[in-house]
Amino acid sequence: MTGTQETPSFRLAYVPGATPAKWVRIWNERLPGVPLTLLQVPSTEASDVLRAGDADAGLVRLPVDRAFFSAIPLYTEATVVVVPKDHLITAAEEVTLADLADEVVFHPLDDVFDWDRPPGEPAFERPATTEDAVELVAANVGLLIVPQSLARLHHRKDLTYRPVVDAPRSSVALSWPEEATTDLVEDFIGIVRGRTVNSTRGRAAAKPETEPQRKQEPGKARQKPAAGARSTSGKPTGGKSAGRTARGRTASNSGRPAKRGKPRRKS
Template sequence: MTEHGDTPFRLGYVPGATPGKWARIWAERRPDVPLELVAATTDEAVEQIRAGSLDAGVVRLPIDRTGLHAIPLYTETTVAVAPKEHVLTAVDEAVLDDLADDVVLRPLDDTLPWPGDRPGRAASYDPPTTAEAIELVAAGVGLLVVPLSLARLHHRRDLAHRPITDAPQSGVVLTWPDAENTELMEEFIGVVRGRTANSSRTPRRSDGPPAGAPAPATTGRQRRRAARRR
């Protein structure tokens, strides 16, 4: 991709991720390069990064890291979403065994890394998306176990969520092509890692003055010495 001009730096991000702070910092530092935010699932973002239509992505693990860099950003708390009148809401936190007698919905876009059996009883229908699963929870069909950011994203007044202390947690990473980093990619990594505007990973010449810099001044004695050596 072209690094400058009107061509944007394109960042994919999964539902629940909040790249707005990075976008604001980027706009201050690189007003010449638009930052385009593209909502996508983890699989969609990874596919588009490999295809070159995204420069980078904020995605949830697990992913196939073949051909990709990935740096961890944060780990999300896992919560159970339930109707407000459900017994689960009477406690501050719960464990997976507390869900054993409940139907727990399993949306097809779930990315939690379950090492074994999922909690609770399986529903007769697996909703295609977390958003649809939330609607089913509100209708009293079952509960839902998701990363906290998704519970907040789909917040409803008639629902509540509680942390599940022994549930697997979702790791969120920044991923981009496993190749030599472009100037813009280094710049964005700096934004994500909180480096200041004066910090730079851009390689600098060490064998002379920067390109375009004026030649160093010479004295008359230096010029005479140089003439005698010719």
């Protein structure tokens, strides 16, 4: 009877603007036998995809439900306002929210910012997506505030952007269901945290086994140190016999009595 063993794989969801390419490249180098599948999902659906188990982990935008998900913040993006290239705002290198107070600012349904009150004048309707809002900006009917990565993602030749220095910022994090922290998830955590290939991946490393003490073989006596040898304290080793031998050699040099010379004749 032959059975089939499922090939392990890792599924990584990511939201628009997130760039997993560098980490995917490192994964393929370190785990060539484990395919990594990328799944792009809208920001508003990322949590549902992870909850349903359709992805093992995801590059998502904070905040997330910390009662269910673990999350490792990776970076925080600058916030920009997308405008037509001939807009007056392009005369400045950066702007504030107060500078946008009289402008129509679109607030799409997939907006990543949790505004208490959206800046600017409200638009006639909320676009369904950020991409739809960019099209409206290109039609010169309003402006759009987004993380810089989304401005780059939806770049158009007739549009540009400027930093908004006092706007909220969006942070990207690696997130996964806390109860589904598998070995492959740990592997990917190690990659995004810059751990080396020999790292323990955050799990407790096994303590190295100490070399067992050698037992004295039966019938063999412990070897005695050479006579006259000295210990670390500077005293001769080898017990009393070694001490007698040392004194005997000092007195006679060979263990025999020393020869006496002839007495001198008195004159």
